[in-house]
Amino acid sequence: MKQRKVSTDSDPGPRLQRLNEYLEKNFPDFFAEARFQVGDDDYFLYARFGQYLARTIERNGADGRVVSRGFTLLNRMARAALRHPRIRQMLVSGPLEYIVDAPKARALARRRLSPAAQGYLESLCE
Numbered sequence: 001m002k003q004r005k006v007s008t009d010s011d012p013g014p015r016l017q018r019l020n021e022y023l024e025k026n027f028p029d030f031f032a033e034a035r036f037q038v039g040d041d042d043y044f045l046y047a048r049f050g051q052y053l054a055r056t057i058e059r060n061g062a063d064g065r066v067v068s069r070g071f072t073l074l075n076r077m078a079r080a081a082l083r084h085p086r087i088r089q090m091l092v093s094g095p096l097e098y099i100v101d102a103p104k105a106r107a108l109a110r111r112r113l114s115p116a117a118q119g120y121l122e123s124l125c126e
Contacts, residue, residue: 015080016042016087022076023049026069043090049073050095054102071112078117092120100124 020042024031030052038044053070056063074095081088099105100121109121 015084019073019077019080019087020045022073026073027052027066043094046077046090047094047098050098053095054098054105057105057108058102067108068112071109074109074117075114078114078120081120082116088120091117092124096121096124 023045027049030049034045034048038048049070053067053074056070057067074091077087077091077095081091096109096117099109106121106125110118113121
């Protein structure tokens with residue numbers, strides 16, 4: 001049986017870059033505005049994204065595609081967070097913190113987030 005090589009690289013650079021590309025591709029207006037306001041600070045970028053997603057969900061008549069893409073990004077972040085503590089910190093102290101504070105967003109997140117992302121969300125609820 002072949003041994004799999006486990007990466008011990010703690011630099012989330014390539015994974016974070018893919019997350020940033022997904023964010024830029026699916027939320028171009030948000031991404032441009034947020035980058036203009038916060039520069040290259042990814043912590044604030046993802047915190048702003050959480051705030052944006054929570055507000056979008058809390059409004060009645062939110063576009064379902066936007067919400068779906070938002071949860072896809074959070075699920076991708078949760079998957080990357082399993083290997084990179086920096087991404088985990090960014091996810092928990094950023095987007096999930098805003099979702100916990102928004103009742104409609106929290107209820108929807110419980111149905112749409114992956115088990116890993118739900119675990120991070122539940123840790124904030126305790």
